[in-house]
Amino acid sequence: MRKRHVMKKPEKINLVPIMDAVFIFIFFLLMSAQFVNVYEIGSSVPMVREMREDKMKKDPLNLVIEVHATEVVVRRGIASEKVGAFGDNDWDKLRSTLAGLKAKHPDERVAQLRPQGKVPFHRLVKVIDHAKENKGAKMFEEIVFDGKGAM
Amino acid sequence: MKKRFNNRRKPEPLEVDITSLLDILVIMLVFLLMNYNASDLQLDLVKGVEMADSESTHITHYAPVIQLNGEQTIYLDMQEISRMPAGEAPALAALETALSERHKLLPEKEQKSEAGALINLVFDRGTDYQQIEKIMASSAKVGFTQFKFIVRGEH
Numbered sequence: 001m002r003k004r005h006v007m008k009k010p011e012k013i014n015l016v017p018i019m020d021a022v023f024i025f026i027f028f029l030l031m032s033a034q035f036v037n038v039y040e041i042g043s044s045v046p047m048v049r050e051m052r053e054d055k056m057k058k059d060p061l062n063l064v065i066e067v068h069a070t071e072v073v074v075r076r077g078i079a080s081e082k083v084g085a086f087g088d089n090d091w092d093k094l095r096s097t098l099a100g101l102k103a104k105h106p107d108e109r110v111a112q113l114r115p116q117g118k119v120p121f122h123r124l125v126k127v128i129d130h131a132k133e134n135k136g137a138k139m140f141e142e143i144v145f146d147g148k149g150a151m
Numbered sequence: 152m153k154k155r156f157n158n159r160r161k162p163e164p165l166e167v168d169i170t171s172l173l174d175i176l177v178i179m180l181v182f183l184l185m186n187y188n189a190s191d192l193q194l195d196l197v198k199g200v201e202m203a204d205s206e207s208t209h210i211t212h213y214a215p216v217i218q219l220n221g222e223q224t225i226y227l228d229m230q231e232i233s234r235m236p237a238g239e240a241p242a243l244a245a246l247e248t249a250l251s252e253r254h255k256l257l258p259e260k261e262q263k264s265e266a267g268a269l270i271n272l273v274f275d276r277g278t279d280y281q282q283i284e285k286i287m288a289s290s291a292k293v294g295f296t297q298f299k300f301i302v303r304g305e306h
Contacts, residue, residue, distance in 0.1 A: 033188070036202075038301055040300065120279065122276040125203040129205055
């Protein structure tokens with residue numbers, strides 16, 4: 001006897017639950033979407049701390065970044081010796097200088113920012129960006145405004 | 152009489168082709184995932200604030216927000232507090248009063264924190280450091296000493 005072949009219908013995947021999940025996911029993402037990428041830069045005011053003399057380092061970095069209207073001056077040490085001055089076209093040099101200082105003092109995390117006179121906010125942000133990171137490597141993460149700027 | 156239509160095949164249920172819908176949903180999903188921000192701070196900018204660009208990638212956190220726009224008007228949590236050109240001392244005094252009221256509303260743990268309370272600062276990109284310092288000093292006076300500058304990401 002000749003066998004009768006019944007064509008099997010291909011099984012279909014039930015997409016309803018996955019569609020439900022995707023819809024919920026889309027609503028959640030729509031509600032939490034921010035189309036302007038907003039980030040933060042941390043900073044603080046100096047705190048007065050008691051420190052025992054024997055804990056003082058022999059050669060502290062004491063990094064001070066003076067931000068002027070047209071240049072940035074980097075100073076270091078207790079005597080605030082000048083490391084270099086950087087104009088508006090020397091941002092890469094500023095970053096590499098700070099990276100060099102960080103390499104010599106890997107434990108140092110603090111940079112004191114000393115804006116001098118009328119310095120716009122975007123310039124301060126640019127200096128902070130250059131002090132905080134170098135090619136993804138963290139440098140001076142704690143930025144402290146020391147308030148000794150000439151007002 | 153034999154029924155004539157006995158052998159008639161049942162019509163198959165109509166099927167909707169959802170392939171194109173799925174394509175759109177997937178594209179939307181990827182787009183929204185790319186724009187997803189895990190921050191708990193919902194920031195609405197006041198008029199006249201152009202944010203500074205930064206390389207920072209630190210996500211923002213919920214805290215009171217002070218905004219200072221190009222006309223030097225001070226806002227705390229979107230409410231206008233004072234205008235600096237009208238007189239700096241009274242403007243800053245009004246800010247301090249508003250901030251101390253806000254400080255009282257913080258959780259007790261944050262109020263008594265040794266590091267100080269968190270405050271988000273949004274400045275117009277052209278704001279002078281002189282103004283910034285005064286606002287930071289007023290905030291620090293009432294216990295907000297952890298400053299977070301809010302900037303626009305370059306990435």
